[in-house]
Amino acid sequence: MAPPPIALGDAENAINGPPVENENSNSTVLLIQKLTAEVIGTFFVVFAGCGAVAVNKIDGQVTFPGICIVWGLIVMVMVYTVGHISGAHFNPAVTITFTALKRFPPKEMAMYIIAQLFGAIVASGSLYLLLDPKPAHFYGTVPSGSCLQSLFIEIIITFLLMFVISGVATDTRAIGDFAGVAVGSTILLNVFVAGPVSGASMNPARSIAPALVMNNYKGIWVYIMGPVVGALVGGFAYNLVRHTERPLQEIVKTPSFLKHLSK
Structure with a gap:
């Protein structure tokens, strides 16, 4: 029995690949997956981190070092869980x-930010419903001193965070597994x-969500x-030291080594 004839459209697809509609469909699915990963990741980062703050204020069992460890661990866990899907912002x-x-x-920036805010708000709302915190148990961030003091602290620590992220996540010379x-x-x-000074937010979504709830x-x-200013400065700072075409030992021997560092 002879095989059925190939339609003209099928032949074109076989030669030129799938139609553009399929490519657009795949791109849409991929974007939805990324946004979903951002919602889930941000939800658990805020749920665990702010949850530790709330529980500690309610019954004092977590302690301040415990809160620090929770924030670090939950971010690490979610980076490894969905970092390969959405980038784990x-x-x-x-x-x-x-x-x-x-x-x-x-074109994806606004959608990512909305996804992050949505995940953070849902997490904060869940904590509010589950723990029934009083105003004294606020698990957001407020300055312990002046707003200016907290502003500069947030800029500095977010600078460090973005500097590290830029190094380990965007530089091919870094050990990405870590x-x-x-x-x-x-x-x-x-x-x-x-x-103890600013609450160490480093993340507008982490602060906005509890404030709203x-x-x-x-x-x-x-x-x-x-956080926005600190992240921008930190990211651009890493870019200044990212590219060198010659080994450092060779660069510093030349009178124009600063010029080479800027390449």
Whole structure:
């Protein structure tokens, strides 16, 4: 029995590949997967981290070092879980910086930020329903001193976070397998240092979501401006030291080594 004749359209597909509609469909599915991963990842980062803060304020069982460890561990775990799907931003400041550095498509930036805010708000709302916290148990971030002090602390620690992320996640010379450990450890250290001062947000979504759920907006602008500025400066700073065409030992022997470092 002879095989059925191949239609003209089928022949074109066999030669030229699937139609553009299929490519667009695949791109849409991939984007949905990325956004879903960002929602889930941000949900668990906020649920675990803010949950540790809330539980500690309610019954004091977690302790401050415990809170620091929870933040570091949950970020590390989620980076390894969905980092290969969405890039594991979980943070509007990181998404904005990657976009500014042309390492992330601008058309996806707004959707990523919405996904992150949605995941954070759902997590904060879940904690509110499960734990029934009082105003004194606020698990958001508020300045312990002046807003200006917290602003500069947030800029500095987010600079460090973005500098580390840029190194381990975007530089092919780095050991990528340890990206989650490096990022999680940086967050743990930052919370240890800055937690008592500003709450160590480093993430606008982490601060905005509890503020919306518990109606506490004290110093909220600090936790929007600080992380964004710190991440942008940190990302651009790493770009300044990223590319060198010659070994450092050779560069420093020349009188124009600063010129070579800028290449």
